Amino acid sequence: MENITRRDLIKTGTLAGVVGALAGCAGTSTGASKLPSESDYPISPDPEGTKAKWASEEVARSWTRISNEGGPTLGVADASKIIQVDGLAFKDLNGNGKLDFWEDWRQDPEARAAALAQEMDLADIPGLMVVDGTMSGFNSGTVPDEVKTLLDEGVRGANLSVTDEVKGAAAFANATQAYVESRPNGIPMDYSTDPRNSGWGIGVSPYPDNLALAASFTPELATEAYKELSVEYRALGITTLLGPQTDVAVEPRWGRNTAAFGADPALSRDMMKAATSALQSTFNEKGDDQGWGADSVNAMMKHFPGDGAAQAGREAHDATGQFNVYPKSLFRAGLVPFIDGALHLDGKTGSSSAAMTSYSVAWSEDEEYGELVGTAFSKYKVGILRNDYGFDGVICTDWQVLEDEGKCWGVEKLTPAQRVEKALEAGVDQFGGGSMIDSVAQGIDLYRKSSGEDAANEQIRQSARRLLANRFRIGLFENPYVDPQRSADVVMGEKTTEQAYDMQEKTVVMIKNDGAIKKADGTSKPRVYVPLVFTPGVMGFVGQSFSSADLPVDEEILSEYFDLVTDTVGDPTGEPGEDGKATLQYSDIVRATPEELAGCDYALVFTRTTQNTTFWSITGGFNMFTQEFVPLSMQYRPYVADGPNVPQVSTAGRLLDDGTRENQSYYGKQALVDNGTDLDMIQWAQRNMPEGKPVIVAINAKGKSPIAGQVVGEFEPDSNAILYGFNIDNRAFLDIATGKVEPSALLPIQLPASMDAVEGQAEDAPRDMECYEDAAGNVYDFGFGLNWSGQIKDERTEKYCVDPLTEPESPKVS
Template sequence: MKSGFKKGLSLLMVLVMILSLSVGCSDKNSNDDTQSTSESTTGSIETTEETNDGAIVMKEPIPVEEWGSGTVKWSEEDTDFGFTLVNNDGGETIGYSKESGLKLIQVDGFAFKDLNANNMLDQYEDWRESDEARAMNLASILPVENIAGLMLYSAHVFAIGETLDEAQLAFLDAGGRSVLNAASAAAPETGALWNNAMQVYAEKTPFGIPVNTSSDPRDVGISAWPSNLALAATFDPQVAKDSAMTISQEYRLIGIGTLLGPQIDLASEARWVRIQGTFGEDPALSRDMTASYVDGIQSSYDASGNDLGWGKDSMNAMIKHWPGDGAAEGGRESHALVGNSAVYPGGQFETSLIPFVDGGLKLEGKTGEASSIMSSYSIAYDEDEAYGELIGSAYSEYKIKDLLRGQYGYEGVICTDWGVINDPEEFIHTSWGAEDMTKAERVYRVLTVGVDQFGGHNSNVEILEAYDIGVADIGEEAMRARFEESAVRLLKNIFNVNLFDNAYIDVDETKEVVGSDALNAKGFDAALKSVVMLKNKDNTIKAATEGEKPTVYIPMLYRPAAASDFGAPTPAKWFLPVDLEVASEYFNVVTDTVNATLTGEADADGNATIAYADIKRASAKELAGCDFSLAVVDGPMNAGSMFAGYGFDPATQSYVPMTLQYGKYTADSEFVRKESISGSMIEEKQDSVYGTQTVEVKENRSYFGKDAIITNATDLDAIEYAAANMPESAKTIVAIRAQRPVIVSEFENDVDAIIVGFGIKDKALLEVAAGKYEPSGLLPVQFPKDMETVEQQFEDVPRDMVSYTDSEGNIYDFAFGLNWAGVIDDARTAKYGVAPLVTPTNTGK
């Protein structure tokens, strides 16, 4: 490590120590300037003591009263799920397990948990204190080993069950308290029981720090709400807030206290595979959806909908991926080395900050800002290092220390994305630009720039090694101060959502609420509002009339066998793209059949697999009785996977284009880069007058002249068959399940209507196609004219493509959509259908 860097870091650590002694806070809600009181023996309630300058005063432990003596202001009740609730009169309800051996103590007539078993009321155990004071107190007394454990965020391997396995126990014993619940298929009550089992075990450990379980956004096991991109298609931030409030309610009843989301990367590159997880490509719309969503996730609300700030119904939001991962060169994804860089040919790096600094960090609600931020994987690539050193975001002084911690003064938790400190030979490894460091050196570098937590890491060994590196580099006192700084942030997020006071779940409530009919109905209504109608020639789709169900042809789709990053390969299949039972609620369905004799390659058991030729399409006689056809297709899907990479052909070891069309695409237009902007430094043999030499050169990731590889190109066959073989009087509707923009020029002129859903249940598309619901959604992304305009646009500039114009003269631009009367023109289009923002209004502190 360079000596200049060490000297700068030493000065930084001294500053950290000074700041850590003067952190100001008001009460439990950071935006509330009032001071609530906690009950003393005279009945007043007194919270954290503050000095005149707002600094929190650390207090000595308080002697306890004899249990049950004096005026008792608590009462106990045992539950059916192995834990006990203690109700404090006018105060906090706390939960604990008698199995854990934890003892209760009494002060001023109230009950508290003696989490560290010292028979005193420590400040962190006192629910009358502010979250900030409690976190600071606990951080100050935790051993370094425990703080190192807090910095862990478990990998995906944690299985869900009613008991804990050895790996989970080892993680908890190492001090780990941030657990990823990746088993979205587990029944909600199983997740609740698993949570309770973890909390009992955590309660037995020194200091009694509860587990803060998290989840990525999920669409099974809870009520069916739309994806982020579908929420954006409603152009209604209130719908996003309603979604988040419901998600928070359900997740908490599974035992989940942190959402690894929302994903708020600006989708400025049309080919990027993660667009469905975003709020689209427009900075203003993404900003507003982000702010409303995070408010809905983080705040607790009363029955009248009033914002109460942090509370027992709150979740921490971890907005991601700072400073935005959407400017991916050529659309390649930064999970893989081949896509490890974001590029800024339009010079609009700051545009990607808008959803973060004007949205997630400027909430209208009482929690003020997102409590956590996940850094992106990607390198912000510029050969002159205009955006800092060419290194992944978690390691970047410019992105984290200078911008997020410095300019924007962010004091919440910053967590790396998963696998950032792993070695290149490991399965998930994303240490872009830091591959030559040891794991401990990577940890130390990440800590020095201001990151607090390591996603996907189960062992505290490297973190403790990094601590030793820091002690040798800047001294024990400064390194301890740096650890405490992260500990306060991490602990505060556990206090925010009341886990220290009651981390247990009433499983009966879980069964009653999670995935309930009432909540599913709300989610379905939001999905309906998100459906976008692009084409409706001659009112093909109109209000349904009473009478018999129409007879509709829905063609089957084919998928070839595919490898998987996790688990066994997916076999080839022909399938009906919608659930037949659901579709039959709306239509009499006619479809295709698969031949009894299969002709595909033999599987491991010697049995023939399904081939594309094994389909028997519906005959002219079967189609003759149809009122219309409905081709339900997925948007074009490029070959590859997150960790193997997109836009790279492993068979030829060459870069290939990513495309938004089904048909063959060869990247040979004048707009295709012959030399990529980004590229890793690679060794190359070169001949010269001095002989053959090995030199380091920048890799050229150009895909000029190469063909794209689409795995579902045959979806276009389904559309074409439906359009060409229906009776003359029958119409053809195409329903696209899109994850990003789609080039529709290959089929638009041959069909009568097009509707689009962005990550919603098929039932909503069927409802609109059947005329049961008038569509109101608007495009949250442009649908481009062709691949030339896609190649011509800049990855970092939103809404800079030429949009497609259909046979009816409609332009599929951002904020376009039809209802039964025609082009939608309302308050939403007036607000957002203007020139896109370029720079944030929040300039920082």
């Protein structure tokens, strides 16, 4: 290794002959006999001429990589910030020309965070407590003026939205990291993202969504997926995942169930443990867990204390869906995967590093679950995490709870600063989705007046400590930069895609098979009818789409499997669009003729679970034009909620100006469903296929705000086989439908017998719904699935198909 002094580095900028990336974890041993004690700091740099134990190289002309012998890799935009102590390279982030305790990567990350938190000016901490929600969509290596303004105000956390502009997003992340490196203390950006494999219109990664992983009933598959996802996130410059989503999918109509780990608390617990351990740990080439490191991503479990018990399935992003209800008093069942799972990891990182609070109000007439406010403002609910179970990680609010036009349920009459004060009283550390630094600072001042200046200041510094610790543990202070070319290779690589599809195949559940699907015999390609799928144009919270009729899988891929027969599309005849041209409607699809179908071996019909009309809400349940509550449906055909299980007075409702509670009942109202024509497509194939030729239905909980379950009784009797997927790529069905891969997955949810059964279950009760039974006597319950031999019964079903847990098993700490 070359002898390189600090002066040499300053003169040359970079040096060739880098020693590859060494250990990436803070606190790595370098052979020193004894670490300095905190009282020994600050430490002066080595005398000039001291032998260096590090080397450097320039990366993408934007930053310099420093490789320490036996220590972490550093990254700097300004090479003059490198100082040498004991022959090793460190970053002089506060610019005092010496090595401070918190700058020394040999020291414990927790201690470093505590030291910097005490050293920080209190006026700089409000910016650290904000996660900006506007710093997305930039795809260049420059920092726009509006972003510089935010960074100058102290913002050090933001969402990084990445689709296919991988290199551009990575370049933007690097540019902002270089900018904040030059600011006081050089505190790096903590970039976060919603899950990129998410089920409700956000994700682009091909790795299976959480509910799909749960269908494997194999936590090891979650480990495999999240190990890859963490590498993907770090390659993009993302260091915090707003997830994994930890809510138990107890209410079947809730539109966010595809991002949860299923309807059972124990299965959710084990999948959450596996996913979070893999996400937060760095693994060596042998696959051994190394704990925190260069590939680690902070997990922000959400939405504490569990958001799945949504009244009538409505989503708490919307004021009309703000209530969680507990008709069977099973509030604590939702805590199981948080407490027993995320706080008790099997991996070396021990516990989830952060938690996001739910928007929802936990309803109880006598306020058994605390004040009727969103979790961010609830001492009771935040206290469960912080006080009852000793959580010392970051507690962040969900997005936009401070804004007047945001999601400040129960505290609408407070000012933004008063909301900050109330959240601090509850124990919150961070505020998501806005850049209201002034409101945060004002709220802190209010809190000082109400709680006492010394106590308030100490609490604010403790919040800073937690936020800084999440950066120190993963080596972000040492190297926040990424190589844009590696980003593209990791995220868009062919190996990644193929590996992800292999995982997806392990999540497909076969719920019916009367012999239509059997092990492939290696004969020539079958002739198969695959109908075009109609998608109506809709506009809603998660974007606008235009009506279309498409093959469910790329034609080139389908042709690799089949001699393909499909439909054509005639001239559009629907209502004119904004351009004045007629729009496409379902009747414009010209289905294959009987002559074309005559030679088909079978039909493979791809369909989606019910898509309820959302308008501008997340998951629907409210008609914005008539201002009426409507039912969320799990069936394609029109559903009117007038059965015996439909309550005529809702459990919870908003407080009205006259002091009464709003009745949110939808009794007698009809559901609004966008994709009812999916059933028309299935039934057309069932009626028109030649006699004796089977119809295989592949149903996927995919699309904008999909409901995970379905009333399959509408099409099951006339189907020969049914495959079920959870926000997977339709390509994943093909190897199973053609018998090349034997199905092995199990239902992680229940499929209802009818909408009456849906109405009869309790929102808070795991697995309490009457399930559908087919003519063969198979009940489509949690844990049901078929392989080529029949119903699967193995160690997975033995473990999880038992009475569900109703509260955490971990003891309280107080």
